[in-house]
Amino acid sequence: MAILVVGGAGYIGSHTVLYLQDQEEEVVVLDSLETGHLEATLGATFYEGSIEDERILDTIFTKHTIDSVIHFAAYSLVGESVGNPLKYYENNVLGTYKLVKKMQEYGVSRIVFSSTAATYGEPVSIPIKESDPTIPTNPYGETKLAIERMLKWCDQAYGLKSVCLRYFNAAGADPKGQIGEDHTPESHLIPIVLQVSLNQREHVQIFGEDYDTKDGSCVRDYIHVLDLAQAHYLAVQSLREKDESAIYNLGNGAGFTVKEVIDTCRDVTGHNIPAQVAPRRAGDPATLIASSELAKKELGWRPAYPSLKEIISHAWSWHQAHPNGFKS
Ligand code: UDP
DSSP states (O other): OEEEEETTTSHHHHHHHHHHHHTTOEEEEEEOOSSOOGGGGTTOEEEESOTTOHHHHHHHHHHSOEEEEEEOOSOOOHHHHHHOHHHHIIIIIIHHHHHHHHHHHTTOOEEEEEEEGGGTOSOSSSSBOTTSOOOOSSHHHHHHHHHHHHHHHHHHHHOOEEEEEEEOEEEOOOTTSSOOOOOSSOOOHHHHHHHHHTTSSSOEEEEOSOSSSSSSSOEEOEEEHHHHHHHHHHHHHHHHHHOOOEEEEEOOSOOEEHHHHHHHHHHHHOOOOOEEEEOOOTTOOSBOOBOOHHHHHHHOOOOSOOOHHHHHHHHHHHHHHOTTGGGO
């Protein structure tokens, strides 16, 4: 029995593949390599292609006995989704529709879906609970929510069981340094700050310091990418054992401001990291912190790397050893 990981060459996908291999699961990866990196899959059985390509899905489901699918294959740039929503509806929603249709055709009835805190939009209270209202403020979050809802109805109609995992801010890298984060363009705070430490950028911009937070910069909940990977493995196990659909937040339950993140990076790297205050970024809520109590209780999820300093240290080791990502 194998787990098919679609989007398994991306940042969170590849760390999940690594984690599954450590658990001695058989893994098959499908990735278009549009944003992923073949090197990140570390020799896993690999197919290059899109989830919209019926023929490649036929090949995979025929050649391998797939018992579950973990689905990371999506576009995920909030700003881009605002400018080009149809690109997001096509790839994320239509792509998932085609994947799920193929799963049905081959009798595969378990899926773990990579969702996001962006499904909530502006939070009504902190920490955010899974039962809170979901009113996305951008097409990216909207497409992820549409997929969650499609999966819910597919459970009711066809018995397709899904676990949707709503991530907060994924960060860090494999502690052994084999793989890490490599986005082009990079938009995430921690890798951008570390690029300043590597003298690849002159300074980091702080997007707004007039928010209602302790130092005026935005608060986010940073979660180690391998702790996210662990949760995907537990979600597959839970589907195998309990055969029940669920939605879980995945975060640390602790928030850090942009300025605190930059300070911790200064501490870890020993670089002074010049910072400049810039205007607010459109669509950024002041504070996003998850309640992950449900995942802890129901999946038995136990984050192994909750410390922000450790998360940043692992990211820093990767970026130092691979200043140009996988091309280094
Ligand atoms: N941020 C920033 N400067 C940057 C990149 C991000 O101040 O160069 C802020 C951003 O406004 C947000 C936080 O850092 O408040 C985390 O942003 P990121 O893009 O990493 O993740 P998001 O919260 O958007 O998923």
